[in-house]
Amino acid sequence: MKTPDPVQAPALKKLLLVDDDEAFRERLAVAMKRRGYETLTAPSAAEALRLAPAFGPTAAVVDLKMPEENGLVLVKALRERFPNIVVIVLTGYGSIATALDAVRLGAADYLTKPADADRIHEALQGKTPSVEAPLPEVETPTLDRVEWEHMQRILSDCGHNISQTARVLGIDRRSLQRKLSKYPPNK
Structure with a gap:
């Protein structure tokens, strides 16, 4: 009887990237492939919902602001169709209200752009930034x-x-x- 190999490669994550900015979306797809994700991209919420069933995503990165639909609508739809999916919301229009809405709808994290691939990967893994890492200086808006x-x-x-x-x-x-x-x- 053959014993299983103790070192097994982690399961490949199927990542759905939804952003209306084509250049950003494709660059992020390449970066996430390098980190071991099988990726599928979509320019809109409607296209993402059309492609998702055949792809079977285990994770998604969703832009909040898209021309036709708000990304929060997509977060809700993805969580309904794929209950175990990990969803990260990206936005250039960050606010406390939309962050709370995103988390309430099932997003695992809410990141403001520009978020690099390493930070997105950490969020998908459920990791938070190190407490020892210096926090960037952020000026509180009036x-x-x-x-x-x-x-x-x-x-x-x-x-x-x-x-x-x-x-x-x-x-x-x-x-x-x-x-x-x-x-x-x-x-």
Whole structure:
């Protein structure tokens, strides 16, 4: 009777990468392949949901901001279809509210861009940055800056429709126009 080899290669992870930025998506796919992942890329949530069943992903990296769908919708759909999938949300528009939404919907981590392949790999493995590693200096934005960024995000989500954005924010349309006409606060 042959005994099993004690050193076995780890199971290959099937990673679904969903980002509308083609250059970033393809560079990340190459980097993750080097780290032992079998990768499949998709430019949109709809395409990802179309391709996912045949691929059977065990992990996914999902961009939050995509033209047709919000990445959070995809997080929820992937977790429903693949209950054990590990989902990491990437965004250039980080906020506490969307981070909480992502985690509530089942994301394992929420990273702001630019996130390098090593950091994404660590997140997929469930590792957090070392406590001993120096944290980068982050300047806390002012309340005015946070408000301006929030208005810009809602405006974008509403297709740049001022009236609809004002209704969503619960403020007068003219007040919103005045706030948007100002330059963004520096910090």
